[in-house]
Amino acid sequence: MNEEPLIHISNLNKSYETNGKSELVLKNINFDIEKGETVSILGQSGCGKSTLLNLIGGFESMDKGRILFAGKTVTRPSRKSVMLFQNYGLLPWRSVLKNVELGLEHSELSKDEKKQQALYYLRMVGLEDRTNHFPRQLSGGMQQRVAIARALVIEPELLLMDEPFGALDTFNRYYLQDELLKIQSRANTTIVLVTHDIDEAIYLSDRIVIMGKEPGHIQRILKVEMTAPRDRSSDDFQYYRSLILKEFQLGVSKPPIEFNI
Ligand SMILES: Nc1ncnc2c1ncn2[C@@H]1O[C@H](COP(=O)(O)OP(=O)(O)OP(=O)(O)O)[C@@H](O)[C@H]1O
DSSP: OOOOOSEEEEEEEEEEEETTEEEEEEEEEEEEEOTTOEEEEEEOTTSSHHHHHHHHTTSSOOSEEEEEETTEEOOSOOTTEEEEOTTOOOOTTSOHHHHHHHTTTTOOOOHHHHHHHHHHHHHHTTOGGGTTOOGGGSOHHHHHHHHHHHHHTTOOSEEEEESTTTTSOHHHHHHHHHHHHHHHHHHOOEEEEEESOHHHHHHHOSEEEEEETTTBEEEEEEEOOOOSSOOTTSHHHHHHHHHHHHHHHHHOOSOOOTTOO
8 A cells, every 4th residue: 555645746837037037947846755755856056956845845836736745735834844944044142042942932842841852952963062152153064053953853744954964064964964864763754855965865865856957857866775874985875976977967968168267
């Protein structure tokens, strides 16, 4: 018996109006996301990755097609899904702890339970000694970790992440990628992740949606059939790297410009 997908996207088109001219940004997008899956959306800058993520989260409206979340049409953001934005979205006047507790604003937990849960996720992202700091007193990478803690504290059904680890150094990135996998397996959270990083997509994903551009479209959906924990230096990993790189070279419609610095 096939379970209903958590997300169903069919015949999706999206355009933006710029200076009175309409530009088609996403063309005929079709795919499903199963409950508990981690799916990366990978593609070159401007191919419409963030737009697609925003549509899934109910932050944008489409021209044509539809998106279902657990069988219901997505028309606006839901509390069952959380979006982790590129620009962190922290409130500068609230401490780190209070920013994370904000994620639990609508929860029925007691004040102390909220605090304990927020502290649990702050420990997880390695910021237990910064709970009383304000965002401006933290580095960009630390601010990103606060935003990650705030998204995770809600323990959402669907976690949407737009370049979540882009601002982090390699060690923190690897560490948080592992934490994300742990959370995913513990809570069976469904994750949709936008990334430019081929290794990140291979390391984290069950499937990778490879997008082409002008207009944004799905070029290929790649299933990553490697068991966890994945080894970045293994032959299997290298195999997927080569497949994806090849996919992007094949996707280049114009010859590269030489000496374009
Ligand atoms: N609000 C908007 N109004 C007009 N055009 C927009 C808007 N948002 C995005 N676009 C255009 O839509 C296209 C896709 O943008 P989007 O941000 O989704 O791409 P992306 O693949 O996420 O890029 P990047 O990797 O650089 O973040 C781009 O041409 C962009 O200029």
